[in-house]
Amino acid sequence: MQASMFNVRVPLEQVGQGDDVFLMNTFTDAQLIVSRDVAALLDRVGSDAPQGLTPDERGALTTLAEQGFVVPDRESERKYLEGYFRDVRESTDRLRITVLTTLQCNFACDYCFQGDHGDYNKTAAKMTLETAARVADWTEERLDTLKPESFVLTLFGGEPLLNLPVAYYLAERLWSSAQERGVQMILNVITNGLLLTPDVVDRLVPFGLNAVKVTLDGDHDTHNRMRPLRGGQGTFDKIIENVRRVAHKCRISIGGNFDETSVDSYPALLDFLREQEFADKLARVAFKPIIREPKPQAPKGLIPLTVISDGGKPLNGTCMTSAGGGTSICDSCNFLDEKMTFLREETKKHGFSTVDGVHMGPCEIHRQHAHTIGPDGALYACPGFTGDPQQSTGHIDGRLDARRETAATRFAAIAAWKNCDDCAFIPVCAGGCSVAAHTELGDMNRPNCHKSSFEAGVISLARDAAAREFTTIN
Numbered sequence: 394m395q396a397s398m399f400n401v402r403v404p405l406e407q408v409g410q411g412d413d414v415f416l417m418n419t420f421t422d423a424q425l426i427v428s429r430d431v432a433a434l435l436d437r438v439g440s441d442a443p444q445g446l447t448p449d450e451r452g453a454l455t456t457l458a459e460q461g462f463v464v465p466d467r468e469s470e471r472k473y474l475e476g477y478f479r480d481v482r483e484s485t486d487r488l489r490i491t492v493l494t495t496l497q498c499n500f501a502c503d504y505c506f507q508g509d510h511g512d513y514n515k516t517a518a519k520m521t522l523e524t525a526a527r528v529a530d531w532t533e534e535r536l537d538t539l540k541p542e543s544f545v546l547t548l549f550g551g552e553p554l555l556n557l558p559v560a561y562y563l564a565e566r567l568w569s570s571a572q573e574r575g576v577q578m579i580l581n582v583i584t585n586g587l588l589l590t591p592d593v594v595d596r597l598v599p600f601g602l603n604a605v606k607v608t609l610d611g612d613h614d615t616h617n618r619m620r621p622l623r624g625g626q627g628t629f630d631k632i633i634e635n636v637r638r639v640a641h642k643c644r645i646s647i648g649g650n651f652d653e654t655s656v657d658s659y660p661a662l663l664d665f666l667r668e669q670e671f672a673d674k675l676a677r678v679a680f681k682p683i684i685r686e687p688k689p690q691a692p693k694g695l696i697p698l699t700v701i702s703d704g705g706k707p708l709n710g711t712c713m714t715s716a717g718g719g720t721s722i723c724d725s726c727n728f729l730d731e732k733m734t735f736l737r738e739e740t741k742k743h744g745f746s747t748v749d750g751v752h753m754g755p756c757e758i759h760r761q762h763a764h765t766i767g768p769d770g771a772l773y774a775c776p777g778f779t780g781d782p783q784q785s786t787g788h789i790d791g792r793l794d795a796r797r798e799t800a801a802t803r804f805a806a807i808a809a810w811k812n813c814d815d816c817a818f819i820p821v822c823a824g825g826c827s828v829a830a831h832t833e834l835g836d837m838n839r840p841n842c843h844k845s846s847f848e849a850g851v852i853s854l855a856r857d858a859a860a861r862e863f864t865t866i867n
């Protein structure tokens with residue numbers, strides 16, 4: 394008998410909430426508030442049950458064991474962990490497909506290599522209806538083979554609403570495909586919000602539209618500086634107007650990208666959002682740092698993040714508003730611990746639902762049945778690797794060459810968490826973002842560690858638990 398390696402604890406005096414201790418097990422997700430004596434009992438658990446226990450202590454130990462805080466031994470716990478990642482990888486419960494309808498964008502974000510800069514927008518790839526039909530054929534084959542309970546289709550880009558014929562075609566056809574097979578379909582759209590009209594939403598709602606994620610990069614002036622049109626015109630007012638017109642029709646999440654120059658404007662953005670009549674309709678608000686291409690002489694104060702790239706070249710794939718950073722598309726990568734924590738707490742204070750900083754993964758790169766499809770039909774293991782042909786794992790037409798086979802084998806073997814020793818956060822982190830590891834460390838199979846951010850997330854959970862009526866073991 395042994396205390397689980399996935400136990401984390403926060404003495405509640407640390408958050409000004411009394412003498413008890415908040416316990417969490419990241420593997421079972423059990424959360425308890427216990428007395429200091431019970432917490433100390435966990436320290437006494439060795440290879441055998443501690444001797445001389447009172448009936449109360451024996452009862453407490455039984456409860457702790459039932460909830461996974463006490464395990465038979467380390468070896469069996471490691472086997473559970475291996476089995477857990479195997480189950481995540483092989484699960485057929487849900488098929489997840491992200492389609493980049495185009496790499497074109499109508500914004501000229503200052504941090505983005507993509508978008509409407511120079512003539513790139515004219516040459517960026519755009520999915521044709523013929524390719525979309527083949528994407529649908531391929532997806533139907535996956536549905537028939539896997540027989541999942543649910544199917545998540547995410548439309549992404551570039552700016553996905555710049556290719557409405559493909560967006561509508563895929564939504565409508567795959568909705569029918571799912572219906573015919575008795576599979577629940579969930580449709581998500583990740584957009585910059587400029588073209589998010591009631592007509593678009595009305596057209597997609599009958600085909601399972603679940604949520605639309607819109608990006609705001611700070612308050613009015615900051616957003617307009619960060620996310621202008623090519624001519625420099627601001628986009629904030631138009632996006633807010635669009636959100637106002639559709640917020641009662643579908644779930645809207647707000648995402649945002651920050652750097653040192655914009656992070657301080659987020660409280661003003663949160664104040665502004667709170668005042669809007671659609672505030673209570675926002676399903677989630679979450680922010681993440683901008684990924685920037687390293688510059689030789691970065692201005693003082695710029696957060697030193699690196700672009701998603703190999704050899705300094707951008708991948709030219711998904712929109713930088715989400716690639717390598719936001720749920721997902723992922724909220725779990727490249728986060729700056731201290732600023733993320735600050736913005737998360739601010740968001741909660743304003744009454745918005747947000748990520749809790751602990752339940753972050755494993756992300757879709759660990760799932761065999763999660764695919765990203767580029768405008769040309771190339772397959773990728775996750776949105777953060779799109780646009781780099783070296784990282785393509787296959788193609789919807791079934792073509793397989795040595796390069797793709799090698800990439801597929803490489804992604805199937807990703808398990809950075811195996812280098813994380815006894816870290817208590819492995820079940821919810823899985824070793825961090827592989828895109829960030831690839832970029833920053835040159836090896837997608839090395840841990841990209843933001844442990845302090847998880848620790849801050851647990852403290853935040855403890856504070857919330859203590860503020861609620863919560864199960865207490867004395």
Ligand code: SF4
Nearest residue numbers: 723756775777826827
């Ligand atoms: S590897 Fe990074 S970018 Fe890719 S799905 Fe995971 S968290 Fe997201």
Ligand code: SF4
Nearest residue numbers: 813816822824840842
């Ligand atoms: S990357 Fe860091 S926080 Fe994540 S599991 Fe590994 S050691 Fe833990």
